[in-house]
Structure formats: structure tokens, C-alpha cells
Amino acid sequence: MEEYELEHTGCARQEAVLVRGGNRLCGELTVQGAKNSTLPLLAAALLCEGETVLHNCPALSDVHTAVTILRRLGCRCTHTGDTLTVCADGMTRCDIPHSLMREMRSSIVFLGAILSRCGEARLSFPGGCELGPRPIDLHLEALRKLGAEIREEHGCLLCTAPGGLRGGFVSLAFPSVGATENLLLAAARAKGTTVLTNAAREPEIEDLAGYLNRCGAHIHGAGESCIVIEGVPHLYGSTYTVMPDRIAAATYMAAAAVTGGTVLLRDVNSEHLLPVLSAFESTGCAVMQSGSELLLRAPQRLKPVRHVRTMPYPGFPTDAQAPVMTMAAVGDGTSIFVENIFESRYKHAGELNRLGAKIKLEGKVAVIEGVPQLSGAPVSAEDLRGGAALVIAGLAAQGETQVMHPQYIDRGYAHFEENLRALGADVYRI
Numbered sequence: 001m002e003e004y005e006l007e008h009t010g011c012a013r014q015e016a017v018l019v020r021g022g023n024r025l026c027g028e029l030t031v032q033g034a035k036n037s038t039l040p041l042l043a044a045a046l047l048c049e050g051e052t053v054l055h056n057c058p059a060l061s062d063v064h065t066a067v068t069i070l071r072r073l074g075c076r077c078t079h080t081g082d083t084l085t086v087c088a089d090g091m092t093r094c095d096i097p098h099s100l101m102r103e104m105r106s107s108i109v110f111l112g113a114i115l116s117r118c119g120e121a122r123l124s125f126p127g128g129c130e131l132g133p134r135p136i137d138l139h140l141e142a143l144r145k146l147g148a149e150i151r152e153e154h155g156c157l158l159c160t161a162p163g164g165l166r167g168g169f170v171s172l173a174f175p176s177v178g179a180t181e182n183l184l185l186a187a188a189r190a191k192g193t194t195v196l197t198n199a200a201r202e203p204e205i206e207d208l209a210g211y212l213n214r215c216g217a218h219i220h221g222a223g224e225s226c227i228v229i230e231g232v233p234h235l236y237g238s239t240y241t242v243m244p245d246r247i248a249a250a251t252y253m254a255a256a257a258v259t260g261g262t263v264l265l266r267d268v269n270s271e272h273l274l275p276v277l278s279a280f281e282s283t284g285c286a287v288m289q290s291g292s293e294l295l296l297r298a299p300q301r302l303k304p305v306r307h308v309r310t311m312p313y314p315g316f317p318t319d320a321q322a323p324v325m326t327m328a329a330v331g332d333g334t335s336i337f338v339e340n341i342f343e344s345r346y347k348h349a350g351e352l353n354r355l356g357a358k359i360k361l362e363g364k365v366a367v368i369e370g371v372p373q374l375s376g377a378p379v380s381a382e383d384l385r386g387g388a389a390l391v392i393a394g395l396a397a398q399g400e401t402q403v404m405h406p407q408y409i410d411r412g413y414a415h416f417e418e419n420l421r422a423l424g425a426d427v428y429r430i
């Protein structure tokens with residue numbers, strides 16, 4: 001075992017992804033473990049006595065940040081390959097510095113876990129990709145229902161749970177993924193029973209509950225709108241395999257699709273992908289599933305995607321909106337997208353237009369008139385999925401595309417260029 005040092009690139013600002021378009025992508029790929037599952041699972045390690053051993057952790061800068069937070073809290077973190085081992089028995093602190101909080105949105109899920117473990121927590125507001133306002137009012141409201149006292153001072157959240165957290169009734173005004181996770185983490189060891197209604201139903205919630213239950217928690221109904229958590233006094237660290245990343249899978253499918261290619265993905269949970277599979281099928285792609293494998297075969301020219309409306313799970317995931325928009329951009333006809341989750345998640349559209357796409361925006365609606373051919377140009381990633389979408393568009397474009405600020409892509413895709421090269425793409429980090 002070595003001290004944890006995942007080989008994330010932590011790249012400097014002047015780096016770019018260089019794509020020479022035109023190659024048809026063909027081949028096989030094993031999909032990484034889910035970022036959005038790994039991060040709350042690492043926070044869950046704080047609640048456990050003994051070691052948490054997580055297999056299938058992707059090598060991402062966000063995972064690196066989560067491990068840095070854990071180490072700063074006094075946890076021991078080691079890794080072998082994609083297995084991370086965390087022991088929180090020697091935890092010494094209950095605060096996270098602003099510099100780490102602002103690195104990623106998921107830093108906020110440490111709040112529920114630290115509060116439960118220490119009875120107090122001090123941290124600031126989380127950072128992450130700019131997708132419009134991303135308040136945490138629902139997280140704080142939910143934790144207050146469990147007895148937390150939270151004050152905001154100079155941008156810092158000062159949280160205590162005098163007498164410990166107690167179970168309670170919580171109804172979320174919106175099925176927020178992060179607020180649901182924070183509540184599961186806070187309630188798992190609270191005194192008494194917590195009932196959460198209008199909970200997020202994303203598969204990552206089930207993964208978190210699955211791990212906590214393996215450690216001794218009593219959580220019922222994860223994956224449904226009503227979750228019941230009977231608090232237990234102790235949780236014991238366990239071994240667990242992170243679920244496959246449904247958004248990474250959709251991204252590689254889109255990459256193959258825009259090049260008229262064929263890709264066989266391994267380690268996929270097709271059930272989690274149902275909301276996006278119909279979008280692929282509407283473009284004329286053939287999709288075949290067998291066990292944990294999924295085969296996508298794209299036609300030479302895609303049909304339009306027609307309609308995409310992002311919604312909480314089981315609706316179409318907002319995280320797949322940008323990659324799928326690249327397919328609409330080269331489809332034979334007009335597609336209409338409606339982004340219902342985040343206020344400002346179309347920053348990639350203007351950059352796609354630089355590559356020759358025809359996308360018009362009006363509020364939450366994007367109208368995409370497919371063009372037969374994109375043409376390479378310098379563009380800039382403004383967020384994680386938008387950055388991946390620009391690389392995908394570059395694969396379909398004639399000539400060279402340079403995508404600046406690839407550090408966004410490193411937040412969510414492990415070995416992105418390497419994986420695309422394995423499928424035949426001409427793509428390099430420069």
C-alpha cells in the first residue's frame with residue numbers, strides 16, 4: 001500500500017486537448033466507477049469504525065480533492081490501483097478550509113458526515129462547476145430538522161448538534177441529490193428514525209445507502225421518493241465496489257455516435273441509462289444490451305435527437321445534456337432541448353457554434369439545427385460536461401479543434417483522451 005496519490009493530472013491553465021477530427025470510433029471500453037457515487041461514499045467513511053475499502057474509484061481530480069479533505073480531517077487514506085482504503089478512527093478535526101471547499105460541489109456532503117461524527121462542523125460554501133446559482137438551503141434546512149444549529153458568519157458555516165442529531169421528518173421542496181445524500185449521512189447514526197419525502201431517486205443515492213447498510217445502517221427505500229432511516233449507534237467500515245458511471249458511459253456513446261462508430265462498453269448498468277438510451281435510439285443508433293455490456297452502433301448520419309428535457313431521475317439527466325447535444329448538432333434535422341435543472345448549463349452551446357453548429361438559446365430552451373459537418377476551431381471548456389462535449393464535437397469536426405481549460409474534464413473523466421485514443425480517436429493533451 002502506498003500513501004494516496006491518485007495520478008490525476010492537476011493540469012496548468014495553459015493546457016488544451018487537441019483533437020483532429022474525422023476518425024470513426026470503433027472498439028471496446030471499460031467504463032469507470034461513478035464520480036457522483038465515489039464522493040459521497042468517501043464522506044460515508046467518516047461515519048465508520050475501522051476501514052472503508054472502495055473498489056472501482058476513478059482517478060479524478062474531484063476524488064483527489066475528497067481524499068485531501070479526508071486526510072486533512074485526520075483520516076488515513078491509501079490506494080492500490082483503483083482501490084481506496086480510508087480509516088477515520090484517528091479523525092482529529094471537524095473543519096474544512098475554504099480552499100478545499102471551493103474545489104468541488106461535493107465538498108458539501110462532508111457536512112452531514114462530520115456533524116454526525118463530531119457533533120460540530122465548520123466549513124464554507126462549496127464550489128464546483130458554474131451552472132448558475134447552486135444554493136445549499138435544502139441541505140441546511142434538512143439538517144436543522146435533525147437538530148443541527150447552523151449559523152453563517154463571514155462566509156463560514158458554523159454547525160453544532162448539541163446533544164447529537166435526532167431523527168425527524170424532512171420533506172425536500174425539490175429532490176436535490178446532494179441534500180438527500182447529506183441527510184442520509186446525518187441520519188444514519190442519529191437517535192431515532194428519520195423519514196425523508198421527495199428524496200432524490202438517482203442511482204447514486206441507492207449506492208450510498210447500499211454501502212451504509214453494508215456497514216450496519218438501517219436505510220429503507222433508497223431509490224424511491226420516501227426513504228426511512230432508522231438511526232444506529234455504530235457503523236463498521238466495509239468493502240464495497242462503486243457503481244459504474246452512467247454519465248461517462250453516455251459520453252463515450254455520444255463520442256462514438258457522432259463519428260458514425262461502434263463501441264462496446266463494459267461495466268455498464270443499462271437500467272441506469274434507460275432515460276438516455278431512447279435519445280440515442282431516436283438518432284438511429286442501434287443499442288444492444290447484454291448483462292453489464294452495451295453495444296452501440298451508429299448510422300453514418302445521425303437523425304435529430306428531437307426532444308430532450310432534463311429532469312430528476314428517472315428523467316433525462318442534466319449531466320448528459322451537453323454530450324448528447326453534440327449529436328443533435330450534427331443530426332439531420334432540428335432538435336429541441338429544455339434544461340430544467342440548472343439555470344446556466346448551456347455554456348457549451350456558444351462554443352459549439354464556433355465549430356459551425358447552429359444552436360439558438362432562449363432561456364432554458366435550446367433549438368439545434370443539425371449541420372452536415374462541423375469544422376475545427378479553438379474553443380474553451382467552461383464546465384465538466386460542456387468540456388467533454390467540445391472534445392466530442394472535435395471528433396466529428398473537419399480539421400483541428402483545441403479545447404482550452406481541460407482541467408474541468410479531469411474532474412469527471414478518468415483517462416479521457418487515452419480512452420478515446422483506444423477507440424481510434426486522434427486526441428492528445430498538449
Ligand SMILES: CC(=O)N[C@H]1[C@@H](OP(=O)(O)OP(=O)(O)OC[C@H]2O[C@@H](n3ccc(=O)[nH]c3=O)[C@H](O)[C@@H]2O)O[C@H](CO)[C@@H](O)[C@@H]1O
Binds near residue numbers: 039135175318
Ligand atoms: C456530485 C454530484 O452528485 N453532482 C450531481 C448532483 O449535484 P447537486 O447535488 O448539486 O444537485 P441538486 O440535485 O442538489 O440540484 C438540483 C437543483 O436544485 C437546486 N438546489 C439544490 C440544493 C439546494 O439546497 N437548493 C437548491 O435550490 C440546484 O440549484 C439545482 O437547480 O446532482 C445534479 C443533478 O442531477 C448533477 O447535475 C450533479 O452532477
Ligand SMILES: C=C(OP(=O)(O)O)C(=O)O
Binds near residue numbers: 105319385
Ligand atoms: C455537475 C457535475 O458535478 P458537480 O455537481 O460535482 O459540479 C457533473 O458531474 O456533471
